[in-house]
Amino acid sequence: MPQFDPTHFPSQIFWLVVVFTTLFLIMWKFVLPRITEVMEMREERIGADLKRAEEAKAEAEAVLADYEAALAKARAEAQDILRKASDDMAEEQAKRIEKANADIAAKLDEADQRIAEAREKALSHVREMAGEIAEATVERLAGSADRKAVDAALDSVAK
Template sequence: MPEAMAQEPGSELIAEIHVPDAEHAGGFPPFDAATFESQIVWLVLSFIALYLLMSRVAMPRIASVLEERRDRIADDLDQAAQFKRQTDEAIEAYETALAEARAKAQGIAQETRDMLNAETEKQRVAIEARLAEKIADAEKKIAATKEAALQNVRAVSVEVADAIVTQLLGEADRAAAERAVDSEIA
């Protein structure tokens, strides 16, 4: 076979790489039945070594990290609950203060309203009193004016009566005209 290969073009390369079949006769080494026992021993030893390494070194570290994380989460939850309580207390205090402020504002508004009503009533009474005084003064002036007008009416009536009597009779008696006017007015 090497001679046949040497004759073909590019066969020099194949001849150099060619490995004898005797080396490959056993198949894939992990599947070789002659080496099973040693492979199983090494597998068990490797497994035990890895198990001990994991159980003594890696697992405690992982467990401590998980424990720290669990503790941190618990602390964070406790802190969040505390903040929630503080927030609820602050909201309650705010609502209480707001209710008190509203009540106080309503009280102040009612007090101001009452004070303004009292002041308005006082001013109304004072204005009514001044108006009553002015009305009384006006009524007195009206009465005085009426009296003066009546006096003037009397005087005018007496003069008119005197003038009529003088024109009709020629001569007039002033005293008789005054008596006649007084008897008619009364």
């Protein structure tokens, strides 16, 4: 094998240095700057993406906070509406109860008046019946009775 022959070493070393230097210069001048540029672009893109992600996260948190505030406000409004409806219903119920109590009181007064009238009527009938019975009793016992005398006697007994 010729590459292992020591007589060929100087030419091989020469070509090794030339090829190595050429490849090194090509890599240093052309390839490495492009690789560095691509890596910097990727780094910038990743940084920009991270920044946008942080902004989106902050925006999402703000939207969530707004949503929770709106939800709390809606719950408070619902509680106010329920409380107002409950108060209105209680007020309406109190008015109905008051009206029913007034109606019942009016009916009781009317019933008391009818009872008083019925009592007066019954008492007048009792007085008339007592007068007739007393007159009939006096007629049986005495033979004749004066209606005015019987009424006067009944008036004195009633007082």
